[in-house]
Amino acid sequence: MTIRPQLLLLASAALLSPFATVAAVAQTVAAQPAATESQRLAGLFAADDEASLKRNPLNALFRGDMRYADHFGDMITDEYFANERRATEANLENLKTIDRDRLNATDKIAYDVFKLNQTEALKGYSKEIMDLNVVRPLNHFFGYHTFYPTFASGQGAAPFKTVEDYDNNLKRHKEFILLMDRSIDRFRQGMASGVFETKMTIANVVDQLNTQLAQKTEESPYYGPVQKFPEGFSDADKARLTAEYRDIIENGLYPVNARLRDFLRDSYLPLAREQVGLSSMKGGEVLYQYLIEQTTTLPLKADDIHNLGLSEVARIKSGMEAIKKEVGFKGTLPEFFEHLRTDPKLKPTSRAALTQGYYDIGKKVDATISTQFKYLPKAPLEIKPYEEFREKYEAGGSYQQGTPDGSRPGTFYFNAYDLPSRTTPGMTTLYLHEGAPGHHFQISIAQENEKLPAFMRFGGNTAYVEGWALYSETLGYEMGLFKDPYQRFGTLSDEMLRAMRLVVDTGIHSKQWTREQAIDYMLANSDMGKTDATAEVERYIAIPSQALAYKIGALTIMRLKDKAKKELGKKFDVREFHNQVLNTGALPLTILEQKIDAWIAASK
Known part of the structure; x- marks a missing residue:
């Protein structure tokens, strides 16, 4: 799965000069000497957002803001990158003029996220990183x-x-x-x-x-x-x-x-390049370490992630063995994988049947979701397959966000390409991840909260966004959606996929794994069909480190949940925990942990 690129990565040509952009933001902050620190902070955020929308008109259009809808933009020119870099530098300078100690708790979170985001963005505009990225535009x-x-x-x-x-x-x-x-x-x-x-x-x-x-x-x-x-x-x-x-x-x-x-x-x-990993590309080792830190929001190393993945694969395999025994399958786990890949009873019969299956899952989720959440998104969720012209190279599913006012629904896309290669046990898990309560809840709840600054309503980081979606899959247990052992195996399969990603992504980009070696590893440790395994591996080759975020983010959220349960005991309310995780948008994992720690302390 991936979120469609427009959520976090859209950019377009600059429509203002860099000096006009910097001056506009600085003037907005400086013009408020009598304002409170919170008001000055909000002014900085608003001015930066407005200037950014003019430079990036597609981002405005996705919000339903049509002021710049006659522009697509040109997001790969030197002028564009210079504008973005100068705006980022100005934001950091203006932030220094605001006294963080005089802000309320929510504004302190916003201050910290903005500072971290701008600092990390500036690293991406360094010549060392730019020289490796801009020459590979697609x-x-x-x-x-x-x-x-x-x-x-x-x-x-x-x-x-x-x-x-x-x-x-x-x-x-x-x-x-x-x-x-x-x-x-x-x-x-x-x-x-x-x-x-490559x-x-x-x-x-x-x-x-x-x-x-x-x-x-x-x-x-x-x-x-x-x-x-x-x-x-x-x-x-x-x-x-x-x-x-x-x-x-x-x-x-x-x-x-x-x-x-x-x-x-x-x-x-x-x-x-013949070799598929970044380690074979000029400057690739430096770029991969940078991407790991950007994707996970943590200072992790490739070797540590690789070893974590190996341990998670071993743990999940033991759970799969238990389900194999539960359903009475007598062969080995690899033979059970092959059974799951080939049994006609576990394959969709048609595109229409696959679509109806997802509709049915959506209804089951809707019936139980309020047991886990205090607040539900206003935006509806639409379910449909990828268009045939692009389905071959898409992942098993993805999410495209709707508009903040709900006039355009969020969309859960699923892949119906090569139906004989697809199986049904993972359907519930995929819907929980891409739809409700995964990406649809996280993205919609954030962008519908008008009290948040725009960069928190509409921005984010991969570790939080994908970590939340993977964590959401586990809620199927609490909502009673995994009573069927095959659907339960499906969720273990999806968890295995995210664990294997830690092994395979680092294997490809830091350990010289080949494409075929990575595909073989995924087939040996899961029930994935070769079509899906191939698409997954080719995705990791195309967007290094992105696949690491899922497991790193989910493990962090689950650890924080366990911590809250342990410290709060009977006072722990899962609906309020989810509210705390979601109500300030996609936070870097270090800041999310600080927020949950503060909530635990206040709740005792």
């Missing part, structure tokens, strides 16, 4: 070439309610085309400096672009909006927009995809 798992077709299809986050919405989409297309051409320039820069993506990831990108280019214009996601005009559009507007959409697809979007495909296939791919 791969098969993270790239605007796969994000944008859905976004602009009429089925994604971009609205298509008015003629202006349709025209804004055309304007965004032009900036997207520019971004793709500039991506080619960044790849060329990497070729010159000796920093390359042959595997680039070959997959070429395949993705071939798939898109093979679609006729009328079949393209980009053509979707003009096939479903809202009521009230005039015939003249429909005719104009249809002609303009066809023109930009055939003479803009498809040609730039072809230029990118041809460059990657003919010029870049022959020189790309």
Whole structure:
């Protein structure tokens, strides 16, 4: 699973000069000498957020803020990165003018999170890290070439309610085309400096672009909006927009995809890295350590994470052995894995049946969720499969957040590609992780809380976000959802996946594991099918360290829960514990622990 990139990673071209951005924030803070420290802090947050939205218009659009909806942005230019770096430096300087000791408890948390976020962001703008990242602008798992077709299809986050919405989409297309051409320039820069993506990831990108280019214009996601005009559009507007959409697809979007495909296939791919791990890339060891600390929010080392993963794999295996015995299977655990992969009774019969299965799970969760939570999201949750044009390279499931006002629901996507390779025991766990109470609760509750500053409502870190989602899977026990031993085995399988990630991600990027070695390890220690195991491994290759966050974050939350139970005894209320974890947004794990410790002390 992953959250779609727009949640945490979207960025776009700067629309203000860096000096205007810095000056605007500094002036806002300095202009409040008579204000309280909390008011000055809120002013800093608000000014920074407003300036950031102008630099990053897609982030505004995902919130339902349409002021900059005619821009896509260009988030890979030197000018953009200079603007972001200078704004970050200004934020840290302005923060020094605010007396933390005079803030209330919640504002102290906000102060600490903001300071940590800005400090860590600044590390990412260092020349050492930038030189390794900007020259690899996309791969098969993270790239605007796969994000944008859905976004602009009429089925994604971009609205298509008015003629202006349709025209804004055309304007965004032009900036997207520019971004793709500039991506080619960044790849060329990497070729010159000796920093390359892998042959595997680039070959997959070429395949993705071939798939898109093979679609006729009328079949393209980009053509979707003009096939479903809202009521009230005039015939003249429909005719104009249809002609303009066809023109930009055939003479803009498809040609730039072809230029990118041809460059990657003919010029870049022959020189790309054979080895898949960062340890084989120039500067890769430094980059991987940086990514580990960014992803986990903790100063962990690859070897320690690898060993933790090995111990977790051994622990979970013992639980699997117990369920194998419970269901009366007489063979070995690997033979039981093969039974789970191949038994027709444990496979979805059709896309429709798989979809209905998730609908049914959602109803069961809705019936019991209030036993665990005091506050439920206002935003509804939609359940649907990935679109067929992108499903092959997607994970088993993912979540796309809705708008803060609930006008666009959150969406749980599941993967129906290659149905014979998919099994049903993990369905409940996947829904708990991606939907309720996982990503949907965590993201929606945060962004619906207007008392939080925007960076806490809409930002986050992977360890908290994915740690919460993995922790949410364990709540299936308390909600009575794992009475069936196969569904219980399914949740152990998903927990095993997250444990194996600690082993495999570090194995690939710090111990020279091959792609095949990593796939074999996952097949030997789980009931995953080869299609899923392959997609998982190729994901770890594409986005190093991201997969470490799940287990590290979940173990932290579970440890804090056990600590609260032990110290509070009968006073412990799981609904209030969950409220404390969720009500201030996605906190770095060190700050989350400080908050829970303070809550425990206040509750005694």
